[in-house]
Amino acid sequence: MIRSIENSRRGQLETLEPILIVIMLVLIAGIGLLFYVNISAGEYRGDLARIDDAQAIAIMQRATSMPELSCALSETAGTFCLDKYKVLAFSSIAREEQARIYYQDVFGTSSVRIGWLEAGSEEKVVLYNITTGNGSITTMHTYFTLHDPVADERYFAVMTIAREAG
Amino acid sequence: MKKAQFGISFQWIYVVLAGGAFLIMFLFLVRGCSQQSEQQIQGAGVVSAARQLDAMTWQGKTRRNITVQPAETVCSGTLTLQADDASATLDHVPAFLSPELSGALLVETVPVELGAESASPLSLGSALYGFDSSTYYLVVRDPLGRQRDIIALLPERNVRVIEPGDVSLPDRLRLPETARTGIIVTTSGVDLRNAILPDEPARYLGIAVQPQAAVGGIVRYYGREGASLDESDVVAYDGQDMLRGALAAAQEETYECAKDNFIRRARYLTLIYQNRTQELLGKSSCDAVLQRAHDDLADINGKEDDAYLASLFSSRLVMHQVSLLDRGCPVIG
Numbered sequence: 001m002i003r004s005i006e007n008s009r010r011g012q013l014e015t016l017e018p019i020l021i022v023i024m025l026v027l028i029a030g031i032g033l034l035f036y037v038n039i040s041a042g043e044y045r046g047d048l049a050r051i052d053d054a055q056a057i058a059i060m061q062r063a064t065s066m067p068e069l070s071c072a073l074s075e076t077a078g079t080f081c082l083d084k085y086k087v088l089a090f091s092s093i094a095r096e097e098q099a100r101i102y103y104q105d106v107f108g109t110s111s112v113r114i115g116w117l118e119a120g121s122e123e124k125v126v127l128y129n130i131t132t133g134n135g136s137i138t139t140m141h142t143y144f145t146l147h148d149p150v151a152d153e154r155y156f157a158v159m160t161i162a163r164e165a166g
Numbered sequence: 167m168k169k170a171q172f173g174i175s176f177q178w179i180y181v182v183l184a185g186g187a188f189l190i191m192f193l194f195l196v197r198g199c200s201q202q203s204e205q206q207i208q209g210a211g212v213v214s215a216a217r218q219l220d221a222m223t224w225q226g227k228t229r230r231n232i233t234v235q236p237a238e239t240v241c242s243g244t245l246t247l248q249a250d251d252a253s254a255t256l257d258h259v260p261a262f263l264s265p266e267l268s269g270a271l272l273v274e275t276v277p278v279e280l281g282a283e284s285a286s287p288l289s290l291g292s293a294l295y296g297f298d299s300s301t302y303y304l305v306v307r308d309p310l311g312r313q314r315d316i317i318a319l320l321p322e323r324n325v326r327v328i329e330p331g332d333v334s335l336p337d338r339l340r341l342p343e344t345a346r347t348g349i350i351v352t353t354s355g356v357d358l359r360n361a362i363l364p365d366e367p368a369r370y371l372g373i374a375v376q377p378q379a380a381v382g383g384i385v386r387y388y389g390r391e392g393a394s395l396d397e398s399d400v401v402a403y404d405g406q407d408m409l410r411g412a413l414a415a416a417q418e419e420t421y422e423c424a425k426d427n428f429i430r431r432a433r434y435l436t437l438i439y440q441n442r443t444q445e446l447l448g449k450s451s452c453d454a455v456l457q458r459a460h461d462d463l464a465d466i467n468g469k470e471d472d473a474y475l476a477s478l479f480s481s482r483l484v485m486h487q488v489s490l491l492d493r494g495c496p497v498i499g
Contacts, residue, residue: 018178022185068438072497085496089441099434149496150449 055108056140056161062106063127063159064144071147080144082157087114087146091125100130109135109164116146116157127159135164429471436467439498452495459486459498 063069064080068090071081093099112127131137139162146157440463443456450456466477483498490497 068435083442085442085445086438088445089438092441093434093437102430102434150446 056138056163059107059110059112059161059163060140060142060159063112066106069127071145072149080142081147081154082114082144084116084146084148084155085150087125087127091127094128100128103128104130107161111160111162113160113162114146114157115160116155118148118153118155131162131164133164138163138165429474433467433474436463440464440467443498446496450495452490452493455486455489455493455495459483459490462486463498 064082069082069086071083094103107128107130109130109132111129111131113124114127115122115124117123139160142159142161144157144159146155147153148155440460443460443463446456447453447460462482466474466483469477487498
């Protein structure tokens with residue numbers, strides 16, 4: 001009787017062995033997968049940050065090559081040159097919602113401001129602004145020449161792009 | 167004992183079968199997801215190519231390898247207008263690709279100044295347009311009826327839609343006598359034995375798309391009045407102002423899409439130029455010319471689409487630009 005009970009228990013244990021092995025394997029695989037997902041998520045966040053930076057740079061490059069803003073070839077030989085009066089005209093037009101939506105392909109969800117030093121005083125213009133206020137903001141600056149075609153003066157200027165992520 | 171061993175073996179078999187079933191299920195799930203991902207990637211690839219082309223038209227002077235999935239015509243992009251030293255040169259074209267172009271492509275924007283003595287060769291998928299109203303082009307397709315992407319246009323008064331079986335081609339299609347007439351063809355079957363080559367090449371601007379594997383067998387000819395052309399090789403879009411040498415496309419739907427994109431962008435540009443000339447008034451000794459330029463821009467901006475384009479591609483703005491440049495005044499744009 002006792003032997004049969006012992007045999008029965010041993011049989012039950014031996015029956016459970018493969019099941020336990022499978023469960024352990026699944027647990028180990030699950031833990032490994034968890035680590036992998038965490039590492040991948042970290043890499044993904046890093047990639048997103050790099051993409052954000054690249055997009056901000058792309059915005060700057062586009063803005064300085066757009067004929068809506070760039071200096072006329074006949075008036076300056078430099079790159080990264082914006083025309084002062086085009087900037088003012090664009091800023092005025094971009095206050096309309098339709099224009100802002102149209103140029104969203106270029107500037108994205110961001111706020112683009114231009115500041116320059118003229119006759120010792122700081123001038124500022126909001127070139128474009130579409131932001132929702134919901135995502136995190138990444139700010140980048142780039143420096144360029146702002147050309148006044150009337151006075152034929154060139155000012156040191158900075159473009160600040162505050163991009164909204166997400 | 168043997169019964170127990172036999173029972174245990176059976177249990178292992180159950181475990182293996184259950185594990186196998188689970189694995190097969192997992193594989194099917196993974197395969198289903200990957201197929202879905204592939205479709206998403208393919209769709210995203212088309213969109214990505216369109217966006218890359220769009221970005222190129224905004225930036226200009228770029229050269230990029232783009233992989234395009236076989237898809238319907240991708241109509242995207244906008245147009246950049248850029249004032250040249252001597253004229254309001256149109257730079258960049260709306261980016262589009264014909265359905266025949268797919269795979270790895272080399273895409274580049276080709277900035278060309280008006281008056282350039284040597285023209286760049288065109289390849290499959292080239293879209294070209296010019297600002298010079300005296301430049302003529304002809305739209306061509308191959309004898310099999312397939313539309314090619316090499317584009318040339320004729321000015322409105324010389325545009326004719328060639329019907330199949332039309333044998334009086336030389337009479338109906340009279341090429342204008344000008345050194346700037348250009349005909350661009352893609353295949354044989356175009357008889358230009360009587361063609362007289364002009365001294366100057368045709369002037370054009372555009373974006374060139376070249377298959378990476380090989381150049382698409384493009385031959386470039388020039389012709390004057392009386393040149394003989396095979397009727398099935400020629401198709402032209404009649405009655406459209408843009409045929410003065412502005413936007414062009416191999417298929418009419420992409421042409422219309424490109425035209426709409428262009429108008430939308432050009433309107434903002436001319437509005438900015440108008441506001442700019444307004445700001446410049448009263449600040450220099452160039453008011454007389456600037457005022458005329460401003461008034462013409464205001465007039466152009468007030469027109470409907472087709473009239474707007476016709477006015478835009480007239481010589482009015484070019485003349486003001488040249489006049490301002492000669493006087494050392496701030497130019498229009």
